[in-house]
Amino acid sequence: MSEAPHLTFDLDEPGMTKGYLVVPKGADCEALSLPVFSLNRGEGPRLLITGGCHGNELEGPIVARRLVEWLPEAQTCGRIIIVPVLNPPAVQAWSRNTPVDGLNLNRVFPGRANGSVTERIANAASRLLLPMADTVFDLHSFGPTWDFPPATTTHPIADPALMAKTIKMAEAFKLPMTLVWESVDTAGMFDTLAQNQGKVFVCPEFGGGNVNSEALVIYEAGIRNALIALGLVGGKAEYPTFRQRKSSQTLETRRSSDELKSPAPGIFEPRCSVLDEVKQGDLIGTLYPMDSLTADSIDIRAPGTCIVYAIRSGAHVNIDEGVALVARPLIR
Ligand SMILES: [Zn+2]
Secondary structure, three states, X not given: OOOOOEEXXXXXXXXXXXXXXXXXXXXXXXXXXXXXXXXXXXXXXXXXXXXXXXXXXXXXXXXXXXXXXXXXXXXXXXXXXXXXXXXXXXXXXXOOOOOOOOOOHHHOOOOOOOOXXXXXXXXXXXXXXXXXXXXXXXXXXXXXXXXXXOEEEEOOOOOHHHHHXXXXXXXXXXXXXXXXXXOOOOOOOHHHHHHHOOOEEXXXXXXXXXXXXHHHHHHHHHHHHHHHHHOOEXXXXXXXXXXXXXXXXXXXXXXXXXXXXXXXXXXXXXXXOOOOEEOOOOEEEEEEOOOOOOOXXXXXXXXXXXEXXXXXXXOEEOOOOEEEEEEEEOOO
């Protein structure tokens, strides 16, 4: 029998304590020790913050580490558990999936005690961390080949009360966009597991492009706003400035129909910016096929009135690959 996942310290200790979440070794790799920070100020909301679920999304781990610096002073009540990196092998490899077994951690929850390493991480987090929280912020990023505004996201939830509560929490970050997106494969998501247990689960999606200091200030401000809304820290929530604007909007999108695809292989040039509202026929971008002497560029136009929330930047695209994602204001 294999060793059970465990914590090397007692989460119930008052004040700031730290230690490791030990994910037992298996046939594919040695045991992992994930740093865990526990900030316990007694009664109040119980929050779990995780980063580094996907290894090529590094904003979350950075923001989580920054929180560990200032939260012990600022926190007034409740309990906060911070795990900056949930998937160390993936972060070390700068890879979305875990290199050891090729699995996407956010598709294998609740995991398996005797499974491969990704499943063992999911199992340890599900058994030892999730039960300690009523609210979860799982910090993700949109990745380096897209322009994407700082956002919080959630998926449609069957229980209307939990949906409303989740949207309210997501909006409390006051980031430029709150997005409810329909996802085709929600099985095995950390979100789904937590929501099935009645917990509020918000996925901040921290931008596209590369890690940069200006964007990190916005992300950290978003988390601070959410902590203020929960009553875990004092202060006044404020909209961070994103591209000269201090505003926020709540949108919904369908992954199956709201993706504009490239009509040919080539290089995509964005012709609008994220959060631009466009009308039917407006130019969204231009595709330059690079393999032909005669081919003209191809314009990609808006299918109707919508808001462009993600746009491809800086990567060659294949035919039928997404180049822009659009959404509409959420109807409640
Ligand atoms: Zn992610």
